[in-house]
Every structure is written in structure tokens, then in C-alpha cells.
Amino acid sequence: MAEKFALKVNGAVHNIEADPDMPLLYALRDDLQLSNPHFGCGLSQCGACTVHLDGVATRSCVTPLAKVGNREVTTLAGLGTPEKPHPLQTAYVEEQVPQCGYCLNGWIMTAAAFLKTTKRPSEAQIRQALTGLKCRCGTHTAIVRAVQRAADKMA
Amino acid sequence: MNANTELSLSRRALLQSSGALVIAFSLADAGEALAQAGAAAGKPPLLPTELDSWLAIAPDGAVTVFFGKIDGGQGTDLAMAQIVADELDVPIKSVSVVQGDTARTVNQGGASGSTGVRFAGSALRIAGAEARRVLLARAAEKLGVTPDRLTVSDGVVSVAGDAAKKISYAGLIGGGFFHSEIGWNKQYGNPLALTAPAKPKTPDQYKIVGTSPARLDVPGKVFGTAPWVQDIRVDGMLHGRMIRPAVAGASIVSVDESSIADIPGARVVRKADFIGVVAPREWDAIKASQKLRVSWSQTPDPFPDQAQLYDYIRKSPVTKRDATEQGSVDAAFANAAKVIEADYEWPFQSHASMGPACALADVRADGVTVWTGTQKPHFAAQGVAGVLGVPVEKVHAIWVTGPGSYGRNDAGDAAMDAAVLSQAVSAPVRVQYMRYEGHGWDPKAPASVHHARAALDKDGNVLAIDFVSRGFSRIETNSTEADPGDTLAGMLLGHKGARTPAFNLPENGYIFANKRLGWECVAALLPGPSPLRTSHMRDPLGPQITFANESFIDEIAYAVGADPVEFRLKYLKEPRDRAAIQAVAEKAGWKPGRAGARRVRRGDIVSGRGIAYAQRGGTIVAIIADAEVNTRTGALRIPRVTVAHDCGLIINPDALRRVVECNVVQGLSRSIHEEVQFDRKNVRSIDWLTYPIVDITEAPPVIDVVLLNHPEAIATGAGEASTRPMAAAVNNAIFEATGTRIRRAPLTPGRIRASTV
Numbered sequence: 001m002a003e004k005f006a007l008k009v010n011g012a013v014h015n016i017e018a019d020p021d022m023p024l025l026y027a028l029r030d031d032l033q034l035s036n037p038h039f040g041c042g043l044s045q046c047g048a049c050t051v052h053l054d055g056v057a058t059r060s061c062v063t064p065l066a067k068v069g070n071r072e073v074t075t076l077a078g079l080g081t082p083e084k085p086h087p088l089q090t091a092y093v094e095e096q097v098p099q100c101g102y103c104l105n106g107w108i109m110t111a112a113a114f115l116k117t118t119k120r121p122s123e124a125q126i127r128q129a130l131t132g133l134k135c136r137c138g139t140h141t142a143i144v145r146a147v148q149r150a151a152d153k154m155a
Numbered sequence: 156m157n158a159n160t161e162l163s164l165s166r167r168a169l170l171q172s173s174g175a176l177v178i179a180f181s182l183a184d185a186g187e188a189l190a191q192a193g194a195a196a197g198k199p200p201l202l203p204t205e206l207d208s209w210l211a212i213a214p215d216g217a218v219t220v221f222f223g224k225i226d227g228g229q230g231t232d233l234a235m236a237q238i239v240a241d242e243l244d245v246p247i248k249s250v251s252v253v254q255g256d257t258a259r260t261v262n263q264g265g266a267s268g269s270t271g272v273r274f275a276g277s278a279l280r281i282a283g284a285e286a287r288r289v290l291l292a293r294a295a296e297k298l299g300v301t302p303d304r305l306t307v308s309d310g311v312v313s314v315a316g317d318a319a320k321k322i323s324y325a326g327l328i329g330g331g332f333f334h335s336e337i338g339w340n341k342q343y344g345n346p347l348a349l350t351a352p353a354k355p356k357t358p359d360q361y362k363i364v365g366t367s368p369a370r371l372d373v374p375g376k377v378f379g380t381a382p383w384v385q386d387i388r389v390d391g392m393l394h395g396r397m398i399r400p401a402v403a404g405a406s407i408v409s410v411d412e413s414s415i416a417d418i419p420g421a422r423v424v425r426k427a428d429f430i431g432v433v434a435p436r437e438w439d440a441i442k443a444s445q446k447l448r449v450s451w452s453q454t455p456d457p458f459p460d461q462a463q464l465y466d467y468i469r470k471s472p473v474t475k476r477d478a479t480e481q482g483s484v485d486a487a488f489a490n491a492a493k494v495i496e497a498d499y500e501w502p503f504q505s506h507a508s509m510g511p512a513c514a515l516a517d518v519r520a521d522g523v524t525v526w527t528g529t530q531k532p533h534f535a536a537q538g539v540a541g542v543l544g545v546p547v548e549k550v551h552a553i554w555v556t557g558p559g560s561y562g563r564n565d566a567g568d569a570a571m572d573a574a575v576l577s578q579a580v581s582a583p584v585r586v587q588y589m590r591y592e593g594h595g596w597d598p599k600a601p602a603s604v605h606h607a608r609a610a611l612d613k614d615g616n617v618l619a620i621d622f623v624s625r626g627f628s629r630i631e632t633n634s635t636e637a638d639p640g641d642t643l644a645g646m647l648l649g650h651k652g653a654r655t656p657a658f659n660l661p662e663n664g665y666i667f668a669n670k671r672l673g674w675e676c677v678a679a680l681l682p683g684p685s686p687l688r689t690s691h692m693r694d695p696l697g698p699q700i701t702f703a704n705e706s707f708i709d710e711i712a713y714a715v716g717a718d719p720v721e722f723r724l725k726y727l728k729e730p731r732d733r734a735a736i737q738a739v740a741e742k743a744g745w746k747p748g749r750a751g752a753r754r755v756r757r758g759d760i761v762s763g764r765g766i767a768y769a770q771r772g773g774t775i776v777a778i779i780a781d782a783e784v785n786t787r788t789g790a791l792r793i794p795r796v797t798v799a800h801d802c803g804l805i806i807n808p809d810a811l812r813r814v815v816e817c818n819v820v821q822g823l824s825r826s827i828h829e830e831v832q833f834d835r836k837n838v839r840s841i842d843w844l845t846y847p848i849v850d851i852t853e854a855p856p857v858i859d860v861v862l863l864n865h866p867e868a869i870a871t872g873a874g875e876a877s878t879r880p881m882a883a884a885v886n887n888a889i890f891e892a893t894g895t896r897i898r899r900a901p902l903t904p905g906r907i908r909a910s911t912v
Contacts, residue, residue, distance in 0.1 A: 046843055093369070102385075102557075138817035138822075139813075
């Protein structure tokens with residue numbers, strides 16, 4: 001049965017009524033019309049749905065609404081905008097990273113959480129931090145360059 | 156207000172907003188919207204013969220190019236903008252591109268065969284040149300001079316030697332229409348060509364072609380401000396999910412609709428063996444699709460054991476064959492001092508696009524609108540018209556970028572499913588496939604076997620080559636969905652499709668005195684709506700054939716004790732083929748030596764490097780891969796890949812490098828990981844665990860790309876060619892490292908270990 005939830009997303013509180021088992025992904029996309037997290041697999045295998053929960057990169061496709069609680073949800077739009085871009089977004093534009101770009105949300109959200117805790121990572125650390133995320137078009141080498149570029153700026 | 160205007164307004168508004176992506180608008184009257192779509196007052200009808208169909212100049216001088224293909228993220232739309240900007244003499248920043256909207260663009264075939272620049276670019280170059288000619292004629296009249304005295308810079312026409320006399324394009328036409336005719340070859344699709352009195356510029360006059368402005372789509376993707384097709388919403392929309400049988404080919408016996416009675420608003424749509432559910436809320440549609448009880452017919456096992464696949468292909472009757480022969484191949488083999496031969500095998504592979512396909516259809520009595528991520532929206536409109544039984548003029552297809560664009564993926568099926576569901580429930584329906592459909596039910600790249608023979612004389616010269624491929628058709632499901640019978644929904648509703656048997660021959664420049672190249676098709680394992688139906692996937696059949704052909708070239712080089720680079724050069728005569736081989740060898744620092752003698756061992760790790768080369772539609776690619784193999788575990792690491800790439804005239808070098816890099820990585824993924832798993836009842840590769848792809852920890856740390864520019868030559872396309880030789884380059888490198896030849900893809904640790912133990 002539907003229950004009421006107050007979701008804190010990108011600094012605003014949104015009240016919705018939904019099935020507590022419904023993954024956060026659908027609340028963001030369908031109820032709040034925040035489409036940055038993408039449906040890629042629904043199985044926590046690809047990362048396209050990644051958001052931050054209190055700063056921790058989390059796969060929203062397997063996070064039931066009931067488990068979100070009071071945590072602050074941040075989506076890609078909450079991370080940065082064209083006017084106030086996150087360094088990763090700037091680096092992604094400079095490196096012209098995406099092909100189809102559908103996976104990009106997962107890589108940037110995961111890398112943003114990683115760069116908060118790891119300054120000046122090595123290339124090997126970057127790859128290890130992002131392992132498991134899927135990109136079907138093969139932009140991996142450009143992703144590594146962009147994350148390095150952003151890390152340099154953030155250091 | 157029509158659908159297009161609303162959509163673009165919404166997009167613009169969204170670009171300024173916080174990233175809320177829903178494209179919400181109402182279609183008061185889809186039919187009216189369709190009739191008006193793209194038709195600003197006074198605009199001539201959308202015909203190839205109207206210059207206004209190809210480009211427009213706004214009151215502020217901004218140029219819009221109408222591109223009848225689509226760009227899936229490789230920068231093809233930017234290439235069109237660069238080409239037109241050069242012909243018009245306007246800044247690249249003033250050019251935008253409208254693409255893939257059937258009401259606003261002429262059918263140039265959609266994304267197809269890496270022909271975007273080659274064919275659509277050629278047509279738009281003519282259109283741009285003709286627009287400049289028409290505008291200069293009008294300027295000459297206004298300025299009181301003859302057109303030959305005029306020059307153009309940044310969209311301003313001025314009189315040479317009298318710069319005070321000037322008028323801008325905006326002043327000449329801004330916001331208006333050319334109402335000018337242009338010639339064409341009366342062929343829609345890829346071959347569409349334009350003719351005009353205007354003379355396009357020569358390559359030495361290009362200022363923007365050959366430079367690297369930034370891609371048009373990147374900021375919208377990086378900030379999430381531009382929609383993917385998954386993000387499109389309309390008022391009153393229902394969410395749809397499809398139901399697929401557990402055993403491929405099974406029919407519906409009965410449906411228990413009461414099994415989803417407790418799900419708010421959930422409804423079943425069933426027509427013959429087409430079955431789906433719709434619900435107002437997406438999560439409810441998902442639950443309904445999982446809870447709905449459907450009983451399916453008992454059906455004979457549709458597939459052979461996967462372990463028997465290649466034997467099955469070898470033993471199956473041939474449905475169609477083709478071959479070319481030069482010289483006297485059989486006589487050469489009869490006189491050979493030595494014959495070597497080998498068989499190679501390649502599995503089914505899945506597009507496995509990053510997101511399963513999605514489409515939104517709004518079927519109304521007076522018109523149909525479909526939002527789709529298909530590569531070929533004009534053909535999708537034809538298919539939708541066919542499956543719904545409405546005139547194609549009533550169908551408006553709007554392409555919105557989707558996840559992955561490597562050929563005929565699941566997007567073409569989703570558009571048709573959405574249309575059938577929408578028609579059934581009289582409401583707009585958004586169909587989002589689930590992950591298992593994206594892997595398990597997309598059209599597959601064909602599995603194949605390849606038999607190669609070489610006749611050698613006593614001195615190790617090649618007397619003859621005999622190469623034949625046998626496999627499933629590359630267009631068993633056509634690469635366009637114009638015929639509903641080439642989609643799951645269409646097939647489930649009784650459409651048949653042409654199911655044409657077709658395979659390809661190797662493409663390369665080797666000169667052998669006696670040469671026979673052939674192919675043989677075998678029938679689909681399961682005709683109709685099969686999860687193993689086969690179609691085009693990035694570089695259709697290129698990786699398969701080249702894996703075999705170029706592995707075999709190395710096998711010959713090894714047999715005769717030659718250097719793999721020298722051996723190729725010995726049989727390549729065309730300067731551009733030779734230049735690509737030489738360029739990649741030089742960049743990689745290739746040290747000449749007998750094939751198989753390049754191995755270096757450090758503990759359990761042996762390393763080697765391999766070369767492969769191929770042509771694709773005139774584009775030439777040579778790749779050297781470095782491989783490190785752990786002989787204990789079979790683990791493979793590719794530390795470096797070097798590519799020489801010649802696609803004729805280069806439009807945008809930086810964008811081209813990105814395309815090649817991506818093809819190398821995707822090509823590596825297909826070489827070392829990808830194999831669709833199936834059992835006798837269905838496909839078992841249904842997610843990323845059961846269909847692994849390359850991980851960022853495996854992507855080559857170094858990809859060196861040498862671009863060979865030939866401004867004097869036509870631009871032959873780059874979207875796929877560098878995918879082609881990857882598997883062979885990696886396989887040849889593994890052979891150098893281990894001394895053992897693998898002849899079955901993918902080159903997994905298990906196969907590598909088995910070959911080295």
C-alpha cells in the first residue's frame with residue numbers, strides 16, 4: 001500500500017505517496033521529474049542510476065523508498081549546473097567524454113564521491129574506484145583522462 | 156502550437172532550469188500537430204527538391220541544418236554543421252542541427268553503415284553551396300554588382316574592394332525561405348544525392364572542415380539538461396511493459412487478468428501472441444508485468460545446445476551463397492608445395508545497449524506521434540504505419556537520443572510495441588524494456604564459422620587463398636524497421652518480413668594471383684520473434700570475418716617464417732593500404748622479426764604484439780595490439796593499442812580520435828568477453844553478469860591513434876571501421892605471447908589457459 005514520504009533532494013523537500021518497496025529511482029524520475037539518474041539494469045550492476053545519499057554514491061534502482069529515510073539525496077543536477085559546474089562536469093566537457101552518454105550519470109556521481117575522499121589519485125586508484133560501472137560505447141579512456149583532469153583541479 | 160515547437164521550447168526552458176527533465180506537454184490534437192509540425196508559415200513542403208528542406212537562416216543569422224540521419228554521439232551532426240558552415244562562410248557557432256524528425260528532415264536513411272559524412276555530408280555540402288549561390292545572387296541584385304565581385308565572411312556579403320557595400324545573410328533572408336529548387340537523384344535513404352548549379356568549395360578552401368570544434372551534444376549530456384528518449388513524458392501517459400515467453404517461440408494459451416486485479420489501473424493488452432501491460436504508474440506497470448499469470452504453450456526446444464552451435468552451422472543447409480574468384484584457385488591448390496588451413500568461430504553477440512530501449516507512442520484517430528531512439532526514424536514511421544494500418548503520412552516519428560547506437564538494437568522493437576499498446580488503450584504509452592529484454596531479446600550480431608586455406612609454393616610464396624564464411628544472415632531481421640515483420644511486435648501480429656539471407660566478403664587490398672572469397676548463409680535457428688534473430692551491429696560482420704581473415708594472414712606469415720608487417724606489405728600494393736600498415740608499425744615501434752618469435756617472458760607473464768588490418772567501405776585501418784598473458788591463469792591484459800586510421804578527408808580530428816578510441820575499447824570488449832549464452836529453450840545472457848563487457852580496469856591504458864588525412868579523397872566514414880581489426884590484432888598478439896593459436900572468439904582466460912597448458 002502506498003505510504004507518504006518526504007524526500008530531501010538537492011536541497012528541497014518533496015512529499016510523495018508511493019509504495020515503500022518502490023526504488024528511489026522511480027520516485028526521482030516519475031514523481032519528481034528528475035531524470036538524471038537513469039534506468040540501466042534495475043539490478044545494481046551498471047551504475048547508471050547512481051545518486052548520493054548523504055554524500056555516499058548509491059544505486060537508486062535497488063534502494064527502496066522505505067530505506068531512504070532522512071538522508072539527503074543529490075542527483076547530477078544537484079552536483080553541478082552549466083552555471084556552477086562540478087569540476088568533473090567541466091572536465092567531461094573539456095575531454096568531450098560521452099558518446100551516447102546514457103551511463104555518464106553513474107560515472108560522474110561515483111567519481112565525485114571518490115574525489116571527495118581521495119586527493120590526487122593515481123590512474124590505478126581511479127580505475128579501481130570506478131570498477132564495475134558499465135559504459136557500452138567504450139569511453140573508458142576518456143573517462144580516466146577527465147577524472148584525472150578534475151582531480152588535478154580539485155587538489 | 157505544434158509538437159515540435161513545444162518540445163524545443165521545453166528543451167530550451169529545461170536548459171535554463173535545474174535539471175528537471177520531464178518534457179511535459181499536451182497534444183490537444185495530434186493530427187493537427189502533425190500537419191503543422193515543422194511547418195512555419197510559408198515554408199515549402201518537406202521535399203528533397205526544396206532548398207528550404209535542407210537549411211534555414213533565422214532573423215539573427217543563425218543557421219539550422221536539417222539532417223535526415225541521426226548522430227548517436229560520434230559527432231556526425233557536428234560534421235554536418237562544419238561542412239555547411241564552410242560552404243556558407245558562417246561561423247560554426249551559428250550553426251545548429253535538427254535531426255531525425257520525420258516532419259522536419261528528409262529521409263536520408265538514418266544512421267547507417269558509417270555513411271553520415273560520406274552521403275548525407277555530400278548532400279548537405281551541395282545544399283550549403285547552393286544556398287550561398289542563391290544568397291549571393293540576391294545580394295548582387297541589392298548591391299548593384301555582379302555576383303563574382305562578392306565575398307562572404309561570417310555570414311556578411313560584401314563587395315570586394317568596397318567593404319562599405321555589404322549585406323548580411325540575415326538581412327537577405329533571415330527568418331524567410333529560399334523558395335528555390337534543388338536537384339536530386341530521386342532516391343530516398345542512404346543514396347540520396349543532391350545536384351545544383353553551385354560549385355562546392357575545394358578542400359584547400361576549407362576553413363572549418365579539418366578543425367575540431369566541440370561537439371554539439373556534450374554539454375546537454377554532461378549536465379543532464381538534454382533528454383534521452385527515456386526521459387520524454389506527455390500528459391495522460393501510461394507506462395507499458397512487455398511480457399516475453401520463458402521458452403522462445405511459445406504461444407499464449409491463456410491469460411489470468413485477475414492476477415493483477417489489485418494493481419491500480421493495471422490493464423493487459425493482448426493481441427495474438429503480443430502481450431503487455433499498462434498502468435498509470437511505472438512501478439505498477441513493472442509489478443503487473445511480473446505478477447501477470449500467463450500460460451504458454453508447450454513447444455519443441457527451439458535451439459541446439461550452445462556447445463553444438465558451430466557444428467550446427469557447419470551441418471545446416473545453405474540458404475544462399477555468393478563468391479568471387481580470381482585466377483585458378485583449384486589449380487593453384489593442386490600444384491601447392493604446402494597447404495595450410497584453419498577454421499575460426501565467432502559467437503552471437505548482443506548490442507546490450509546501456510539502457511534497455513524505450514519509446515513513447517501517442518496513437519490518435521487523426522495521427523500518430525512516436526518518440527524513439529531508433530537510428531532510422533523515417534523507416535520506423537513506415538513500420539509503425541504498417542503495424543497500425545494507418546497511412547504513413549499520419550505518422551510523425553521524433554528521434555530522441557537513446558542509449559547506445561550500434562545498429563539495429565532493441566530501439567526499433569520498442570517503438571512498435573509502444574504504438575500497438577497505445578492504439579489498444581487509446582492513450583499515450585511509454586514502453587521501457589527491462590534489462591533482460593535489452594540483452595535477451597535484442598537482435599543479435601550473427602554467429603559464424605570461417606574456413607580459410609592457403610596454397611604455398613616451396614619458397615613460401617602464396618599461390619592462392621580460399622576463404623569462405625558461413626553463418627546466420629546479417630539481415631535476418633532487417634536493419635530498418637520499415638517492414639513490421641522485422642520487429643517483435645510485427646512478427647507476433649503475423650507480419651513476415653523479407654528475412655533476406657546475406658553475409659559479407661572480407662574487405663582488404665591483398666593481391667593474390669588466385670583468390671576465392673565466399674559466404675554461405677544458413678537459416679535462422681528459430682524463424683520469427685526469436686531472441687537469437689540476427690541483424691546489424693556496429694560494423695556488421697566486420698569483426699567476425701576479420702577475426703578469421705587476419706588471424707589467418709598471421710598464420711601464413713608464421714608458416715613461412717615471415718614478419719607479419721612485412722608479409723602484409725608484400726601482398727599490399729595500394730599506397731594508402733601500405734601507408735596505414737607502415738604508419739601503425741612506426742608509431743608502435745614494431746621491431747621486424749619472424750612471426751611467433753617476438754615473445755618476452757617475465758615469470759608467469761608472457762607478452763607479444765600483433766597486427767591486423769582491414770578496409771571498410773574505403774576506410775583503411777591497421778591496428779597493433781600489445782598483449783600480456785598470465786600463463787597460469789590465462790588472464791589477458793592489453794597495455795597498449797596503436798591505430799592507423801585513413802578515412803579520406805578528415806572533418807574533425809578530435810572527434811574522430813574519440814570515435815576510434817571508443818571503437819578500440821568496444822572492439823576489445825567483443826574480442827575478449829562477449830558471447831551470448833543460450834540453452835535449448837532461450838537466451839541466458841540477460842544482464843551484465845551473464846553477458847560481461849570490458850571493465851575500466853581492462854581498458855587499454857594507452858591508445859595511440861595516427862590519423863592519416865587525405866583531403867583529396869572522399870570522406871569514407873569512421874563510425875565502425877576501427878572496430879573491425881581489433882579481435883584479430885589481439886588474437887595475433889596472444890599468439891605471439893603464447894605460441895598457441897586460438898581460433899574461437901571471445902578470447903577468454905579459459906580459452907587462453909586451455910591453449911597454453
